[in-house]
Amino acid sequence: MKKSVHNTVKKHLGEDFVLEKPKDLAFGHYATPVAFSLAKVYRKSPMLIAEELAEKFADEAIFTKVEALKGYLNFKLSDTFLDQKATEAILDEKNFAKGEKSGTILLEYVSANPTGPLHIGHARGAVFGDTLYKIGKHLGYDITAEYYVNDAGNQIYLLGLSIYLAGREAFTDLEVTWPEEYYRGEYIFDLAKQAKEAFGEAVFSDEKSIEKLSEWGKDRMLDLIRSNLADANITFDTFVSEKALFAKWDETFEKLKANNAVYEKEGKVWLKSSEKGDEKDRVIVREDGRPTYLAGDIIYHNEKFERGYDHYINIWGADHHGYIARVKAAIDFLGYDPDKLEVILSQMVALLKGGEPYKMSKRAGNFILMSDVVEEVGAEALRFIFLTKKSDTHLEFDVDMLKTQDSSNPIYYIQYAHARVNQLFEKAGKTPAEVVSFKLEELDEDAHNLLFTALLLPEVIEDAFESRQLQKLTDYLKSLAAFYHQFYNKHKIVGTKNEDKLLKLSAMVAVTIRTGLRLMGIEAKYKM
RNA sequence: GUCCUCGUAGCUCAGCUGGAUAGAGCACCGGAUUCCUAAUCCGGAGGCCGUGCGUUCGAAUCGCGCCGGGGACACCA
Numbered sequence: 146m147k148k149s150v151h152n153t154v155k156k157h158l159g160e161d162f163v164l165e166k167p168k169d170l171a172f173g174h175y176a177t178p179v180a181f182s183l184a185k186v187y188r189k190s191p192m193l194i195a196e197e198l199a200e201k202f203a204d205e206a207i208f209t210k211v212e213a214l215k216g217y218l219n220f221k222l223s224d225t226f227l228d229q230k231a232t233e234a235i236l237d238e239k240n241f242a243k244g245e246k247s248g249t250i251l252l253e254y255v256s257a258n259p260t261g262p263l264h265i266g267h268a269r270g271a272v273f274g275d276t277l278y279k280i281g282k283h284l285g286y287d288i289t290a291e292y293y294v295n296d297a298g299n300q301i302y303l304l305g306l307s308i309y310l311a312g313r314e315a316f317t318d319l320e321v322t323w324p325e326e327y328y329r330g331e332y333i334f335d336l337a338k339q340a341k342e343a344f345g346e347a348v349f350s351d352e353k354s355i356e357k358l359s360e361w362g363k364d365r366m367l368d369l370i371r372s373n374l375a376d377a378n379i380t381f382d383t384f385v386s387e388k389a390l391f392a393k394w395d396e397t398f399e400k401l402k403a404n405n406a407v408y409e410k411e412g413k414v415w416l417k418s419s420e421k422g423d424e425k426d427r428v429i430v431r432e433d434g435r436p437t438y439l440a441g442d443i444i445y446h447n448e449k450f451e452r453g454y455d456h457y458i459n460i461w462g463a464d465h466h467g468y469i470a471r472v473k474a475a476i477d478f479l480g481y482d483p484d485k486l487e488v489i490l491s492q493m494v495a496l497l498k499g500g501e502p503y504k505m506s507k508r509a510g511n512f513i514l515m516s517d518v519v520e521e522v523g524a525e526a527l528r529f530i531f532l533t534k535k536s537d538t539h540l541e542f543d544v545d546m547l548k549t550q551d552s553s554n555p556i557y558y559i560q561y562a563h564a565r566v567n568q569l570f571e572k573a574g575k576t577p578a579e580v581v582s583f584k585l586e587e588l589d590e591d592a593h594n595l596l597f598t599a600l601l602l603p604e605v606i607e608d609a610f611e612s613r614q615l616q617k618l619t620d621y622l623k624s625l626a627a628f629y630h631q632f633y634n635k636h637k638i639v640g641t642k643n644e645d646k647l648l649k650l651s652a653m654v655a656v657t658i659r660t661g662l663r664l665m666g667i668e669a670k671y672k673m
Numbered sequence: 674g675u676c677c678u679c680g681u682a683g684c685u686c687a688g689c690u691g692g693a694u695a696g697a698g699c700a701c702c703g704g705a706u707u708c709c710u711a712a713u714c715c716g717g718a719g720g721c722c723g724u725g726c727g728u729u730c731g732a733a734u735c736g737c738g739c740c741g742g743g744g745a746c747a748c749c750a
Contacts, residue, residue, distance in 0.1 A: 168693070178692050181730080191730090215693060258750065300750055326749090413748065424675080428748045438750050466677060467745045492678085493744080534686070537678070539743070541685065546699080550712055553699055561712055572709050620687065623697075634705095634714040673712065 146230060147604045149207055150175050150220060157201040170594045173212070173219030180216050191216030227596050228585040231653040234600070235581045238656050242603040244284030251449055252278055254460035255374070255381075256293040259366040260304040262332055263373045266462060268515040269540065270491035272531040272666075273615065274460045275379040279664050280610045280618070289454075292381045293445060296363055297388040298438060303327055304366070305359025312337035312349040319350055330512075332369075336362055373516050377524040378666040390444045394436065397444045397479075406478035416443075421474035421483075443475045450481040463490040463537060489613055490537045497543040522547040525667045529556040532665055533619045555623050559658060560670045562626035565633060566655040567671040569648060573639045577652035583645040595632050596650055598625055599657045606664065615665075622661045629654050 151164055154177065162179040180195040187194060195213035202211035202220075209223040234241040254274030257267045274290070281288045295301075307328040314321045315337060340348055340358060348354045374380065401407050407414055407429065414430035416439070429440045449457060461468070466488075473483035496513055518527055526547040533555070534540045552558045570576060585596060601621065609617040629651075638647040659669040 163690085163692090165692085168696090172693075176693085181692070184730085217693065260750090295750065298750065424746075431748050433748095435748090437748060439748095441750095463678080464745065465750095490678090538686090539679075543685090546685095552713075554712090555698075557712065558698095561710085565710070565713085569709060616687075620697080627697090630713055631715090633709080634711095637709070639709045673710080 146222075146600050147175070149226075150222070153202075153205055153207055154220070158198070167217075167219065170597070172214065172217070173210075173221045174597050175220045175222075177218050178216065180213070180218060184216075222597060224584075224586040224588060224593065227593070227600060230600050231585060231596060231649070232581055234656050235577055235649070235652050238660070241656055241660050242283065242606055244603070244607060246281075246285035247287075248455040249287045249289075249453075250281060250456045250458060251289050251291060251452070251454040252281070252458045252460075253291045253293055253449075255370075255379075256295070257370060258295045258300050259363045259370060260300050260328060261330065261366060262369050263515040264512040265494050265496055265515055265518055266491070268377065268518070268527065269494050269531050269536070270460045270462065271374060271379050271515075272377065272528045273489070273491060273536045275377075276528070276532055276615055276665050277458070277460075277610065277613070279666060280606050280615070283664055284607060284610055289383060290381045291383045291385060294367065294384055294386050295438075295441070296367075296386050297391060297441060301359050301363050302355070304362045305355045305357075307333050308336045308340055308358045308362050309349060309352075309355050312340055312346075316341055316346050317349050336365060339365065373519075376516065376519050377528065385445065385448075387441045387445065390441065390448060391436070393444050393448065394440065397447050400447070400480075401443070401475075401478055404478050404480060406475075416471070416475060416478070418471045418474035421470075421477045423470040423474050427471050439471060439475070442472055443479070446472060446476055446486070447479050447481075450476065450479065450485075455485070457486045458489060459486065460489045460491055460536070463492045466490055492537050492539050494531075495539065495541040497541065497545075499545055500543065518544065526554070526556050528666050529619060532615045534616055535614055555619070556667070558630075559622050559626040559662070561673055562629045563655055563658045563662075563669045564671060564673045565629070566651040569638055569651055573644060573648060575645075575648060577649070577655075580645045580649045580652065583649055585646055585649060588646065588650075591632055591635065592647065592650055595628050596653060598628055599650075599654045602657045602661055606661075618661055618665065622658060625654065625657060 147164065154162065154164065154175075158179065162177045164175055164177055167173055167176045180191040180198065183194050184191040192213065192215065195216050195218050198218055199211050199213040202208055205211070207223055207226040208220055210221040212219050212221075252274060255263070255267055255271045257263055263271070278288055278290045303326060306324070310321055310323060310327065311333045313319055315334065337349075340361065343361070344354070344357075348358065398407075401416070406417055408417065409415070412432040413428045415426045416429050417426055419426050427439055428437055429443065430436050469488050473486060476483040476486060496518070522544055530542050530547060531540070547554060547556075550557050585592075588596065605617060605621045609615050636647065638644060638651065641647070655669075662669050
């Protein structure tokens with residue numbers, strides 16, 4: 146819709162201009178302040194220029210009115226134009242708001258260590274990534290959703306050790322010395338119990354079994370993580386194992402050496418990341434020959450870029466932001482364009498319940514489980530609330546709020562608007578297919594503006610995706626629902642002479658809400 | 674100390690590629706149901722847009738300084 150307007154306006158202006166949506170629909174559907182900037186060029190008042198420009202649009206069918214007001218040029222779309230768009234959307238709902246974007250994107254998110262269940266912070270990144278994925282695909286991008294599994298390194302050993310010690314303490318009389326660092330929390334004990342069933346008690350009396358427990362525990366945790374994600378309607382296209390990637394270490398390392406990216410000092414191998422904008426050089430191989438975590442990420446990103454996507458997006462916890470510079474440096478050294486990698490940071494979540502704050506700390510074991518929250522408020526409410534805020538700002542919410550069933554709970558409010566439409570059709574004994582042929586013409590101001598608002602979804606999702614600000618979609622759906630509720634209260638629909646037209650308008654609103662919700666992984670309700 | 678991020682209504686937050694009277698929800702106060710679901714709607718109250726200077730015809734929005742909150746600064750992942 147915006148594109149049609151833009152093209153039409155451009156035809157008459159022939160130069161750069163900003164097309165914006167006026168704050169108040171009474172001004173028009175679209176507007177441009179172009180006369181203000183032209184005022185300087187032509188040395189005439191903006192008001193005069195706007196008036197002259199307005200006359201050029203007299204014959205354009207997509208506008209019913211183009212007027213100059215206080216220097217602004219305001220455009221009002223015609224009924225015919227809006228009706229045509231609505232008819233298309235209702236008849237071909239699947240393709241409503243579809244984009245024609247092209248290009249491949251590798252989207253990596255969650256990538257939580259397989260050393261425990263997902264907590265609420267992971268959930269935020271997961272929901273954001275999954276929704277970005279769904280919207281991006283709808284817009285036409287070829288996106289792959291990937292999970293990087295950190296199944297190598299010290300934390301996997303610690304997982305095995307923790308299971309080993311927990312089992313030793315619970316099921317044997319042997320002495321237990323807890324190290325400074327280990328995983329705690331109920332799930333470790335549960336794993337120990339399972340390990341006992343799988344391997345027998347003897348597994349806790351021989352340190353050699355730690356390795357076996359590590360490997361086994363990691364697989365259990367990966368299963369758990371997948372199931373946590375599935376419960377929130379999140380699935381991945383690919384899982385990439387850090388451990389498996391290490392087979393390519395020599396090859397990657399040779400490439401770094403060939404590109405003069407590394408040096409040896411104090412018995413360690415360093416990456417010259419400070420040459421590429423990082424604060425300092427980073428160790429990638431320790432004195433004892435073990436590669437650092439960064440080495441794994443270097444292999445991974447080399448491998449990612451070998452796969453040749455147009456663009457790469459990583460969603461990381463905000464605490465990793467210092468890590469961006471070194472990974473980009475490595476990409477640069479490997480001969481790839483670091484600007485193709487975009488990192489979106491996902492900030493902390495502070496959860497309240499009845500006003501009481503929860504604290505979370507993965508190491509201490511008292512973190513809030515994603516699965517607990519999903520169970521308590523439902524995956525859909527959780528998804529929605531996460532999407533109402535920018536990913537890189539702190540988010541605070543009260544789980545009790547998500548359990549209320551009134552307008553304080555935005556997901557309910559939107560679902561109710563959708564259900565209302567369905568109820569109207571039932572009441573009238575008609576279906577959308579039966580009213581779609583009625584022309585939405587000669588509508589009053591409210592209906593006309595509601596129709597216009599419902600048709601904004603394509604530009605809203607494009608804006609939300611390109612700016613990575615998915616709250617634009619939730620905000621939009623909230624305001625569309627509000628608009629519809631107002632309309633419903635003000636205008637009787639069933640049994641009036643305009644019944645068919647208003648039902649068609651309602652059907653359009655429902656198509657938009659349903660599509661918007663679907664892109665967020667939420668199913669619209671037909672009855673509440 | 675360096676870097677990142679945030680500071681807008683009592684609370685949680687939108688708005689920020691500069692533009693028309695600064696928005697929403699919650700909470701608070703007052704209304705609406707013989708009429709399609711009141712799970713809704715209408716009205717009211719509530720703001721030196723942290724602060725100072727600058728750029729501009731125009732600044733919540735851009736720039737610099739300051740104040741305040743949070744985070745990151747590993748050979749941990």
